[in-house]
Amino acid sequence: MDAVRLAARLLLGSLLATGIAALAACGSGAEQRYDALPGPVRTVDLAMAAGEDQRPLSEDEWASLEAMHDRYLTEFDRLREETLVPLSREVRAVPADQLAQDANAMSRLARRHAAAMSRIQALDDRLVADIVTEFADRAAFAERVGTRRSVARNALVIRGARDDSGRAPDILDLDQLVHRMELTAEGRTAAEPALAAYRNDLSRAVRRVAEESVEFPAAALAARTAAGLTEQQMQELEQRSGTSPEGRAAVDAAKQELAAVLRRAGAPRARAYLALDDVNRRGLDALCEALPPQAAEVLRAMDERARSSLDPWMEHRRLWAAAVLAHPEVREGRAPRSAEAAALLRRAIAEVSEERHREFRLRMEDAAVESPPATPRPDIREVLKRGYGRIDPAAKALAAAAEAELGQSFASILANAPSTSPQALVTQLAPLLGPRTAERLVGATASSALRSEEQPDEPWQQDLSIAEQLLLAPGMDHDAYRRAARGLGARDDDPLVEQIWERHRARMSALEAQQREQMRLLEERGIKLAQDKGDPAELERTIAQYLSALIAADGQRREADDVTFQEVAIAIDLPQGDPRFVLARTVSAARRASLPWRRFRQQWLVGPLWESDADPVSAALGVDGEVRRTAALVAVAGYAERLRATADDARQAGLEALRDLLLAGLRAQREGREGAGPEELKDDAEVRRAIQRVRSAALERRAAQRSAIDAVATVDPELGRRFMQDWLRATCPEFLADGASWRAASDLAAAGAPQGAGDAAAAVIGGAIERWQLVNDDMVRAAHEWLDGNRAQPPAATPSELRSSAQLDPRLAALRTLRDENAWRLMRLRATVSGDSPDALMPGDSTGSVLPRPTRWTAD
Numbered sequence: 001m002d003a004v005r006l007a008a009r010l011l012l013g014s015l016l017a018t019g020i021a022a023l024a025a026c027g028s029g030a031e032q033r034y035d036a037l038p039g040p041v042r043t044v045d046l047a048m049a050a051g052e053d054q055r056p057l058s059e060d061e062w063a064s065l066e067a068m069h070d071r072y073l074t075e076f077d078r079l080r081e082e083t084l085v086p087l088s089r090e091v092r093a094v095p096a097d098q099l100a101q102d103a104n105a106m107s108r109l110a111r112r113h114a115a116a117m118s119r120i121q122a123l124d125d126r127l128v129a130d131i132v133t134e135f136a137d138r139a140a141f142a143e144r145v146g147t148r149r150s151v152a153r154n155a156l157v158i159r160g161a162r163d164d165s166g167r168a169p170d171i172l173d174l175d176q177l178v179h180r181m182e183l184t185a186e187g188r189t190a191a192e193p194a195l196a197a198y199r200n201d202l203s204r205a206v207r208r209v210a211e212e213s214v215e216f217p218a219a220a221l222a223a224r225t226a227a228g229l230t231e232q233q234m235q236e237l238e239q240r241s242g243t244s245p246e247g248r249a250a251v252d253a254a255k256q257e258l259a260a261v262l263r264r265a266g267a268p269r270a271r272a273y274l275a276l277d278d279v280n281r282r283g284l285d286a287l288c289e290a291l292p293p294q295a296a297e298v299l300r301a302m303d304e305r306a307r308s309s310l311d312p313w314m315e316h317r318r319l320w321a322a323a324v325l326a327h328p329e330v331r332e333g334r335a336p337r338s339a340e341a342a343a344l345l346r347r348a349i350a351e352v353s354e355e356r357h358r359e360f361r362l363r364m365e366d367a368a369v370e371s372p373p374a375t376p377r378p379d380i381r382e383v384l385k386r387g388y389g390r391i392d393p394a395a396k397a398l399a400a401a402a403e404a405e406l407g408q409s410f411a412s413i414l415a416n417a418p419s420t421s422p423q424a425l426v427t428q429l430a431p432l433l434g435p436r437t438a439e440r441l442v443g444a445t446a447s448s449a450l451r452s453e454e455q456p457d458e459p460w461q462q463d464l465s466i467a468e469q470l471l472l473a474p475g476m477d478h479d480a481y482r483r484a485a486r487g488l489g490a491r492d493d494d495p496l497v498e499q500i501w502e503r504h505r506a507r508m509s510a511l512e513a514q515q516r517e518q519m520r521l522l523e524e525r526g527i528k529l530a531q532d533k534g535d536p537a538e539l540e541r542t543i544a545q546y547l548s549a550l551i552a553a554d555g556q557r558r559e560a561d562d563v564t565f566q567e568v569a570i571a572i573d574l575p576q577g578d579p580r581f582v583l584a585r586t587v588s589a590a591r592r593a594s595l596p597w598r599r600f601r602q603q604w605l606v607g608p609l610w611e612s613d614a615d616p617v618s619a620a621l622g623v624d625g626e627v628r629r630t631a632a633l634v635a636v637a638g639y640a641e642r643l644r645a646t647a648d649d650a651r652q653a654g655l656e657a658l659r660d661l662l663l664a665g666l667r668a669q670r671e672g673r674e675g676a677g678p679e680e681l682k683d684d685a686e687v688r689r690a691i692q693r694v695r696s697a698a699l700e701r702r703a704a705q706r707s708a709i710d711a712v713a714t715v716d717p718e719l720g721r722r723f724m725q726d727w728l729r730a731t732c733p734e735f736l737a738d739g740a741s742w743r744a745a746s747d748l749a750a751a752g753a754p755q756g757a758g759d760a761a762a763a764v765i766g767g768a769i770e771r772w773q774l775v776n777d778d779m780v781r782a783a784h785e786w787l788d789g790n791r792a793q794p795p796a797a798t799p800s801e802l803r804s805s806a807q808l809d810p811r812l813a814a815l816r817t818l819r820d821e822n823a824w825r826l827m828r829l830r831a832t833v834s835g836d837s838p839d840a841l842m843p844g845d846s847t848g849s850v851l852p853r854p855t856r857w858t859a860d
Contacts, residue, residue, distance in 0.1 A: 036214065037084050037116060037807065038156040040076040040817060041127060041149055043069065043824035044741075044842050048179065049144040051837035052188060057141075059764075062832070064134055066825065072127045073817060079123065081810040083116050088807040101232070103225055106218035113214055117157070124149050140192065147199035148175065154203075154210035171206060171276065174283050175199055177302045187295060194290045198283035205276040212269040220265040229258045263370060270367035277361065301350070308353045312418065313388065315449035317395050319441065320414045321345045323429065324402050326437050327410070335405035341398035348394045352387035359383050421451045467519040467546070468512070470599060471655065473554055473592030475508050476561060480591055483621040484561075485568050487583030487633070496571040504564040511560060515553045522546045536670060543666075547659055554592065561588040583617055583637065586644040590615035593647040593701075597654060598797065602678045605661060605691055607795040608698035609654050611731045611787050616708040617643060619723050628716065635715050639708040646701035653697035657690035702731075702788055724780050735783055738799035738816070740843035745772060745823035748830050748841070761833045768829040775822040782815050 046065060050057050057065070091099070091109060099105055128146040135141060155171050175195055183191065224230050237254055241247030284303055288296035308314055324342040329335040359377075366373050403411040413420075413428045420428070422442050429438035442450075476484065481501050482492060490497045522545060529539045565584045569576065597609045617640055620632035636643075664681045673680070681687050709727065713720020729736055736742050749769045753762035787795075791809065796802035806813040827841040 036157045038120060038153045040073055041124060043821050043828060044839060046145060047828050047839035047842060049141055051839045053138060053141050068127060068130045072123060075123055077814045079119055080813050083119060085808060085810045087112055087116055103218065103221045106221055110214055110218050120153060143196060147203045150203040151206050154206040157210040158213050172280050172306055174280060174287060177299060177306060181298060187291060191287055191290045194286040201279045205279045209272040209276050212272045216266060216269050220262055223261045223265040227261050229254060229261060267368055267370050270364050274364055274368050304350055304353050307357055312448040314349055315446045316418055317345060317391060318349060319417060319445045319449060320398060322441050323414055324398060326433050326441060327406055329406055337401040338405045341401040345394040345398050348391045352391055355387060417450060419451050425450060467550055468516055470596065471550055473557060473595060475557055476588060476591055480587055483618050484584035484587040486621050487587060488568050488574055488580050490568055490572050497568055500564060500567045500571060507560055511556060518549055522549060540666065582640045582644060586617045586640045589644040589647040590618060593651040603797050604682060604794040605657055606654050606694060608695050609650055611795050612650055612698040612701040614705050614727045614730045616705055616723060619726060631715050632712050632719060635711040636708045639704060642704045643708060646704045650697045650701045653693045657694045660686050660690040721777055728780050728783055732787060734796045734799050734802045738802050741820045741823040744843055745826045748826055749773060754834060764833050765830055768826050772822055772826040779815065779819050786812055786815060
């Protein structure tokens with residue numbers, strides 16, 4: 001951990017135990033999640049099923065299918081509002097630890113969940129029945145839609161019941177592996193009978209696992225209660241036992257009895273998992289028998305990898321071996337050491353992986369019977385340690401060979417893969433392996449082996465004070481300065497204006513150095529007082545000085561911007577008091593309001609500021625073309641003062657809210673509320689008022705931004721649409737970052753019809769793009785209306801949190817469905833018009849996916 005991050009965790013330590021910068025590192029608190037309810041059947045599901053038909057669906061058939069699907073989606077939205085969202089809200093309203101001890105509540109939850117799943121299944125079955133009726137000559141297509149949906153629906157229940165993040169896979173589905181193999185039409189035809197039988201068996205097995213997963217918590221609690229071994233009773237026994245041998249013996253006996261009780265309660269679930277594994281083993285054998293030998297070998301290798309893909313250590317080494325074997329030097333025979341080392345590493349991984357699978361199977365067999373095995377199994381950690389001990393030498397040998405033959409740069413990229421995001425890794429590998437190969441390798445690597453892109457974090461900088469990185473408004477960069485100068489009427493190529501920029505930077509550098517040193521001294525003093533647990537009054541005075549210095553430093557930076565604007569005005573002969581000054585000051589105010597609020601993970605407090613961080617004036621000043629830019633500036637000019645004022649108010653509300661939260665933490669400590677973290681202070685009166693101030697200030701700022709953008713749309717509708725989309729991207733990036741469907745469809749819309757497309761094809765694609773743009777505009781407007789709404793839940797900090805929010809808000813859930821469906825339909829039409837499979841252009845990891853991604857069959 002670097003010195004700045006360490007200081008950030010210690011800063012003003014008695015303020016909520018870790019201080020103001022620690023708020024940036026804290027999570028938002030544990031919330032009872034409930035994601036065991038699937039979303040609707042999606043266009044991507046229909047496209048995948050249709051893509052495997054020997055005879056492609058015609059456009060008339062697609063029109064009929066999409067009309068059925070539209071009716072289904074409308075009914076699913078109604079079901080969300082009436083049943084699914086109320087159920088999720090009820091579950092999340094109860095603290096997790098309280099729910100875990102309430103047998104009645106857990107039983108009621110299981111019953112309500114079963115009823116909700118029955119209603120979802122009824123909608124799904126009706127859709128499949130409509131497909132069967134309409135497409136009587138496409139029985140295999142209807143079967144694939146129905147069985148895959150059954151598997152997907154129950155697989156998501158398993159993942160949700162396990163309280164997974166949504167990124168991790170859930171069950172092994174060989175159908176998905178075969179789909180990824182991209183078999184020839186003949187190979188697919190040969191495998192289809194075995195696949196159809198397998199899907200039916202898998203559907204029944206997964207449903208049983210889902211039912212047992214939902215029922216297990218209530219069953220386990222009921223068994224503990226009946227045996228007198230609830231968590232509270234065990235704690236009381238521990239307290240009464242003291243240190244006497246008899247007391248400890250009683251505790252040990254109770255723990256043994258508890259283990260037996262939980263074993264009996266969990267046996268049905270273990271048996272369900274065993275049955276699921278049996279289905280997969282039989283299915284694998286049947287498929288391999290139907291496939292050509294080489295394809296069967298590939299499928300067995302994919303199966304082996306899929307069952308251990310959640311192990312990041314092994315996945316990283318798999319990626320290393322695959323990347324080395326894909327390197328041009330290796331493929332062309334010029335790196336024999338690397339080729340041999342990669343092959344050896346692959347064999348070692350496969351052998352250890354199979355051993356692990358056998359071990360897990362034996363453990364599940366043990367768990368499936370109510371009495372423990374006569375001979376206890378060896379510690380699984382020791383089993384894994386021995387396996388890693390066999391893989392590690394092969395991995396080290398490959399690292400040395402790759403560095404010697406393929407270069408240190410390539411070796412370093414692979415060594416650092418666990419701390420690299422998937423997209424960044426593709427970018428790094430593309431020049432060495434080729435873009436397609438890099439995408440294929442990274443795409444085949446489980447997300448567990450790479451850094452998540454869901455919580456990007458700006459790096460801490462050693463040479464900056466904590467306050468400067470978190471709380472001091474950023475100064476103008478060159479682009480912001482040029483926009484502000486353009487707002488005053490300066491030409492972009494005016495050398496005098498560039499000279500003023502150089503003087504401004506020199507002044508700011510000196511000012512920032514002075515402020516940085518002042519802030520460091522105050523931070524160090526606060527850290528020492530916190531560590532020494534000194535006089536609380538002295539600590540409060542230090543905090544007051546710190547905040548006063550912060551406000552003063554911000555004022556000095558604002559004055560420096562104004563001095564610069566005055567100099568630009570003199571250089572271009574602009575009168576003092578000219579209305580254009582407000583444009584420049586609005587740019588400066590927007591920069592000051594754009595603090596890294598996301599570093600403060602308490603989105604329940606400052607999250608609304610994430611959603612109001614946009615600058616229509618800067619957007620207008622950045623428009624290409626003088627005539628169009630002038631029209632946009634005229635439109636926003638009347639709102640510039642309001643934009644400036646609301647930006648300043650939002651910044652002040654955020655800083656005051658953090659101050660009030662810190663002071664509430666001090667009071668909590670003085671009152672003896674040990675360990676009172678940010679979440680526990682939400683109900684303090686002062687903190688509640690701070691939350692409301694932030695919310696009101698953010699909404700006021702959004703209202704000003706909406707008015708300015710609407711004014712631009714009045715004079716230039718296309719530009720107004722672009723501003724609205726850019727605003728959504730700036731204020732709620734999670735909405736667009738959640739999956740690749742929106743980005744892929746946007747790229748297709750921008751590209752238009754492919755080169756060489758005939759007039760008819762171009763017209764069809766043009767119509768689809770126009771429909772996409774209309775629906776996308778509706779989606780963007782609806783998303784902004786949702787952001788403007790008085791929502792009870794905090795804004796999402798990550799795509800995972802956005803998915804959780806959608807469980808609580810039927811409008812948001814419907815909006816996300818609309819977003820993806822219109823994107824997938826554009827991709828489907830663009831592919832089929834070009835003669836490709838309907839799912840050819842659809843991203844593999846589509847948003848909100850309920851299709852199970854492959855992994856091991858067992859649950860931990």
